[in-house]
Amino acid sequence: MDKPITLITGTRKGIGKFLAEHYVKQEHLVVGCSRSEIDWSLEGYEHYVADVSDEAAVKRLFAEVRKKYGVLDHLINNAGIASMNHCLLTPLATVHKVLDTNVVGTFLFCREAAKLMQKKHYGRIVNFSSAAVPMKLEGEAIYAASKAAVVLLTQVLARELAEFGITVNVVGPTPLETDLTRSVPKEKMARLLSQQAIARLANFEDVANAIDFFLKRESNFVTGQCIYLGGV
Amino acid sequence: MNENQKIVALVTRIADEFNEQLEFKINVERGRDAPLFGRDGVLDSLGLVSFVVAVEQAIESELGITLTLADEKAMSQKHSPFRTVGALADYVENLMKEVEAT
Numbered sequence: 001m002d003k004p005i006t007l008i009t010g011t012r013k014g015i016g017k018f019l020a021e022h023y024v025k026q027e028h029l030v031v032g033c034s035r036s037e038i039d040w041s042l043e044g045y046e047h048y049v050a051d052v053s054d055e056a057a058v059k060r061l062f063a064e065v066r067k068k069y070g071v072l073d074h075l076i077n078n079a080g081i082a083s084m085n086h087c088l089l090t091p092l093a094t095v096h097k098v099l100d101t102n103v104v105g106t107f108l109f110c111r112e113a114a115k116l117m118q119k120k121h122y123g124r125i126v127n128f129s130s131a132a133v134p135m136k137l138e139g140e141a142i143y144a145a146s147k148a149a150v151v152l153l154t155q156v157l158a159r160e161l162a163e164f165g166i167t168v169n170v171v172g173p174t175p176l177e178t179d180l181t182r183s184v185p186k187e188k189m190a191r192l193l194s195q196q197a198i199a200r201l202a203n204f205e206d207v208a209n210a211i212d213f214f215l216k217r218e219s220n221f222v223t224g225q226c227i228y229l230g231g232v
Numbered sequence: 233m234n235e236n237q238k239i240v241a242l243v244t245r246i247a248d249e250f251n252e253q254l255e256f257k258i259n260v261e262r263g264r265d266a267p268l269f270g271r272d273g274v275l276d277s278l279g280l281v282s283f284v285v286a287v288e289q290a291i292e293s294e295l296g297i298t299l300t301l302a303d304e305k306a307m308s309q310k311h312s313p314f315r316t317v318g319a320l321a322d323y324v325e326n327l328m329k330e331v332e333a334t
Binding site: 055056059060063066067115118163 | 278281282285288289292293298300
């Protein structure tokens with residue numbers, strides 16, 4: 001059987017890079033993108049430089065994928081940025097940046113991916129939300145709002161794309177050991193973790209495990225669902 | 233063959249491909265006047281989505297131009313550019329001119 005084609009956004013580092021390696025190990029052909037060049041390479045992985053909220057760049061990326069592979073099996077919309085600031089100290093430019101990457105970027109990739117996936121009447125899309133949504137974390141108004149938008153976007157797309165054989169789901173990680181959380185003070189992190197049923201930081205494997213489930217062929221009756229980790 | 237005729241031929245070819253799957257066929261013999269969507273059209277909204285995507289992809293592979301056909305203008309026009317093969321071809325031609333001008 002042909003290797004499945006898996007597109008992952010935001011693969012330069014962190015969880016995106018981990019997922020690229022994870023799916024290459026599972027014999028997927030992985031295509032990734034980030035805003036800047038990467039300093040690593042891997043057989044079975046191909047990188048593109050693209051800002052996920054730049055429509056022209058996104059369309060170029062998909063044109064390449066279509067030319068090269070003709071199809072797309074999986075899309076993992078991992079690219080995201082955070083802003084941790086009191087709302088009174090949040091500049092408008094930050095608001096636009098967070099919404100552009102997290103909401104607009106996710107939408108653009110879903111739209112273009114679905115165009116490719118509908119040809120084979122098969123596809124799996126996994127978007128990224130955050131435990132910041134159900135936890136309503138103070139200091140993350142725009143980030144949490146953008147991730148709430150991703151949940152609803154996913155649920156509506158799940159309905160619109162069901163007839164094309166495409167499932168759309170979301171994973172909502174709790175804080176992970178990443179650049180996004182490293183700047184959070186220790187006491188605040190401890191307080192956050194204490195609100196989870198399982199009070200520890202998530203690791204990359206926890207996230208990959210939830211995505212593995214959504215990507216499975218057998219998960220064809222699972223769509224529009226959001227899995228929050230850690231029992232939030 | 234001028235640009236418009238080329239696009240009509242491309243859209244008609246895609247209609248032919250779709251006809252292989254469609255229960256009620258697009259009447260391609262009517263040429264530019266073949267209805268696609270809306271009154272007299274045989275495509276339902278889902279069929280139209282697939283059709284528009286197929287046209288976008290064909291333009292990209294054959295003419296090397298990347299367009300988004302379902303833009304705001306298309307959705308707000310009084311006379312839908314998706315009503316017939318000819319209307320769609322005219323609309324595509326205009327969009328291509330706009331892309332080339334930028």
